[in-house]
Amino acid sequence: MPVRPAIQGIDGPEPLGRALREAQYVADEGLATAAYLALALGKPLLLEGAPGVGKTEAAKALASVLGRELVRLQCYEGIDAAAAVYDWNFPRQMLAIRQAGETWVNLYADEFLIARPLLLTLQAPRDRVLLIDEIDRADPEFEAFLLEFLSDFTISIPERGTVRAAEPPVVVLTSNRTRELHEALRRRCVYHWIGWPDPALEAQIVTMRASSVAQETARRVVAAVGRLRAEPLAKPPGVAETVEWAQAATLLNAQGTPWPAAFARAIGVVLKDEDDLAFVRPRIEALIGGQAA
Numbered sequence: 395m396p397v398r399p400a401i402q403g404i405d406g407p408e409p410l411g412r413a414l415r416e417a418q419y420v421a422d423e424g425l426a427t428a429a430y431l432a433l434a435l436g437k438p439l440l441l442e443g444a445p446g447v448g449k450t451e452a453a454k455a456l457a458s459v460l461g462r463e464l465v466r467l468q469c470y471e472g473i474d475a476a477a478a479v480y481d482w483n484f485p486r487q488m489l490a491i492r493q494a495g496e497t498w499v500n501l502y503a504d505e506f507l508i509a510r511p512l513l514l515t516l517q518a519p520r521d522r523v524l525l526i527d528e529i530d531r532a533d534p535e536f537e538a539f540l541l542e543f544l545s546d547f548t549i550s551i552p553e554r555g556t557v558r559a560a561e562p563p564v565v566v567l568t569s570n571r572t573r574e575l576h577e578a579l580r581r582r583c584v585y586h587w588i589g590w591p592d593p594a595l596e597a598q599i600v601t602m603r604a605s606s607v608a609q610e611t612a613r614r615v616v617a618a619v620g621r622l623r624a625e626p627l628a629k630p631p632g633v634a635e636t637v638e639w640a641q642a643a644t645l646l647n648a649q650g651t652p653w654p655a656a657f658a659r660a661i662g663v664v665l666k667d668e669d670d671l672a673f674v675r676p677r678i679e680a681l682i683g684g685q686a687a
């Protein structure tokens with residue numbers, strides 16, 4: 395298996411972890427290692443985890459660390475090659491034919507080709523990071539098509555020939571695991587399951603992302619969110635909700651709402667489901683703890 399000695403000066407999981415942190419992303423050792431190995435081995439990185447654990451953000455941070463543009467393919471039911479690979483600009487082709495009159499027009503020239511994320515990535519693999527986001531939402535047929543793409547990084551355009559990447563591009567796939575992905579797809583990738591960050595890391599994320607928040611506030615919000623995630627909620631709070639809760643409560647407190655009431659008043663930034671709110675409201679004091687922050 396070919397190993398790239400160092401990717402743009404990143405020569406191990408620890409340097410990559412530090413670089414991600416500078417890009418405002420806190421990666422634990424497991425994620426930094428998986429991401430480093432994917433880069434070094436030229437393999438796609440497959441990230442699975444609950445909504446809001448930081449999968450999409452990890453890809454963004456990786457692109458930022460590498461100084462590359464992030465090209466995102468958001469998957470959905472029914473997504474097809476025209477949305478993912480390329481399409482022909484039909485109205486423009488028609489216009490060109492009309493304007494040309496009797497003259498011959500090459501309808502498959504560059505100006506009529508609309509490159510979608512997969513083709514865009516192959517065209518400049520050194521300048522781009524491809525994010526195939528929420529692959530579990532796509533149909534199994536599309537997954538099979540992707541499998542081929544990820545195996546040889548080539549795209550065949552019948553009217554134009556084959557486009558081949560000069561080197562394996564950096565690819566990140568994410569899945570919320572709403573369905574199992576095909577074994578063959580997993581085998582192509584370096585896999586990492588992103589769990590909820592441990593409390594110390596999540597508190598670091600809060601203070602990194604929201605500089606107005608005091609350490610003690612961050613610690614209490616993280617503890618409360620941890621308790622919320624253990625409850626049978628329809629929509630457990632993600633990391634973004636933790637950050638926003640700490641920020642919102644800090645704002646309300648600065649405007650005169652005392653602790654811990656500020657936490658309770660800001661609950662609408664954490665829970666966005668009426669049943670969840672009805673369940674949590676009577677327990678909110680216990681969740682947050684009674685002392686001043």
Ligand SMILES: Nc1ncnc2c1ncn2[C@@H]1O[C@H](COP(=O)(O)OP(=O)(O)OP(=O)(O)O)[C@@H](O)[C@H]1O
Pocket residue numbers: 418419420421443444445446447448449450451452570591599603632633634635637
């Ligand atoms: N490890 C982290 N370091 C810094 N910020 C983080 C981290 N994890 C999550 N966040 C914050 O949480 C937000 C939500 O993360 P993100 O959108 O990446 O989650 P996701 O796993 O892709 O969720 P979904 O499955 O709903 O798309 C990010 O915008 C970021 O602000």
Ligand SMILES: [Mg+2]
Pocket residue numbers: 449450451527568
């Ligand atoms: Mg996401």
